[in-house]
Amino acid sequence: MATDPDPMIRRVVGTLRDAPEVDPDLTGRVMTQIRTAPRSWWLAPRTLWLTPLHLLGVAVGVAVLVTAAWFAGARTGAGTDLPSDGARQVVQFHLVAPDANSVVLVGDFNDWELGATPLRRSGRPGVWTVDVSLAPGLVKYAFVIDGNRWVTDPYAAATISDEFGGSASYLRVGGPS
Amino acid sequence: MTDADAVTRVLAGEVDVYAVLVERYRQRFGRYALHMLGNREDAEEALQDAFVRGFRALAQCRDRARFGSWLLAILANRCRTLARRRARSRHEELHPEDAVARGGDFGDGLAWREEIRHALGRLEPRQREAFLLHYVDDWSYEEMAQVTGASVSALKMRAKRACDRLRLLLEEAF
Numbered sequence: 278m279a280t281d282p283d284p285m286i287r288r289v290v291g292t293l294r295d296a297p298e299v300d301p302d303l304t305g306r307v308m309t310q311i312r313t314a315p316r317s318w319w320l321a322p323r324t325l326w327l328t329p330l331h332l333l334g335v336a337v338g339v340a341v342l343v344t345a346a347w348f349a350g351a352r353t354g355a356g357t358d359l360p361s362d363g364a365r366q367v368v369q370f371h372l373v374a375p376d377a378n379s380v381v382l383v384g385d386f387n388d389w390e391l392g393a394t395p396l397r398r399s400g401r402p403g404v405w406t407v408d409v410s411l412a413p414g415l416v417k418y419a420f421v422i423d424g425n426r427w428v429t430d431p432y433a434a435a436t437i438s439d440e441f442g443g444s445a446s447y448l449r450v451g452g453p454s
Numbered sequence: 455m456t457d458a459d460a461v462t463r464v465l466a467g468e469v470d471v472y473a474v475l476v477e478r479y480r481q482r483f484g485r486y487a488l489h490m491l492g493n494r495e496d497a498e499e500a501l502q503d504a505f506v507r508g509f510r511a512l513a514q515c516r517d518r519a520r521f522g523s524w525l526l527a528i529l530a531n532r533c534r535t536l537a538r539r540r541a542r543s544r545h546e547e548l549h550p551e552d553a554v555a556r557g558g559d560f561g562d563g564l565a566w567r568e569e570i571r572h573a574l575g576r577l578e579p580r581q582r583e584a585f586l587l588h589y590v591d592d593w594s595y596e597e598m599a600q601v602t603g604a605s606v607s608a609l610k611m612r613a614k615r616a617c618d619r620l621r622l623l624l625e626e627a628f
Contacts, residue, residue, distance in 0.1 A: 292567060
């Protein structure tokens with residue numbers, strides 16, 4: 278238990294730990310919202326609180342993301358020079374992980390499902406690879422080594438922290454003709 | 455059922471199992487949200503929102519055994535967002551000139567609680583967050599670093615400053 282030698286701080290902590298009970302109905306409300314909300318909840322109308330400073334930040338962020346993603350197509354471990362599949366494009370992902378027993382690819386395209394897209398050992402020592410058919414646009418992804426070690430693509434130009442405490446790499450599939 | 459088991463079952467389609475996780479963390483995280491936001495209504499709104507967002511993003515919970523830490527990161531973000539919004543629209547909640555019933559001696563439970571609430575509201579939000587996570591919820595600084603993205607040294611400094619400020623404010627009050 279974290280303690281502070283000051284008796285007043287210890288008393289404050291004791292008082293704060295003795296917090297009132299959270300409404301027991303909260304669990305029911307959460308479950309109701311989960312069951313009834315549309316899957317595409319992020320498209321639902323919501324109030325945005327923006328100041329001119331926020332707008333400037335958003336503009337800079339978008340510019341950085343688009344620029345980084347543009348370069349990512351050329352420099353990342355994910356190469357897009359394979360044959361395209363109609364509007365989709367086959368992307369080859371690589372990761373150098375000589376000590377790994379397994380490597381999987383997770384991302385928006387496979388709902389971050391650990392078992393969906395395993396990489397295979399390539400002909401080069403320590404290099405793992407997989408080909409994935411992806412729709413054009415920005416793709417967020419990461420590699421998982423041995424089932425529990427998440428790593429970003431060291432060659433991706435864009436790697437961004439997400440609000441869930443991790444990081445992901447970005448790749449731009451397709452581009453202006 | 456462990457957190458990892460529950461997360462795995464929810465991701466496999468057993469949506470109702472998510473209620474186990476909500477029940478498990480409701481009180482502890484509700485206490486954190488209450489002390490961060492200063493009132494029950496906002497705390498329960500932030501908590502409910504965090505649980506729903508957590509469900510929607512559950513596939514991104516990379517270490518399923520550490521679901522609690524992962525969800526706390528979401529809740530901390532929701533509390534920061536809600537606190538900023540409330541500070542704009544209801545300035546009195548966290549404003550230093552908040553009119554609070556003063557007086558009472560050190561042993562007066564109601565006055566003591568009110569003074570603590572008032573003093574917490576006067577802390578800089580990052581200091582309040584560090585104090586609550588470390589001292590009230592017993593998180594290690596290393597765990598807090600994972601949740602908040604701040605360095606261990608920065609978190610130690612925030613917690614220390616929070617203690618110093620709380621001590622000063624409460625000594626003034628009593």
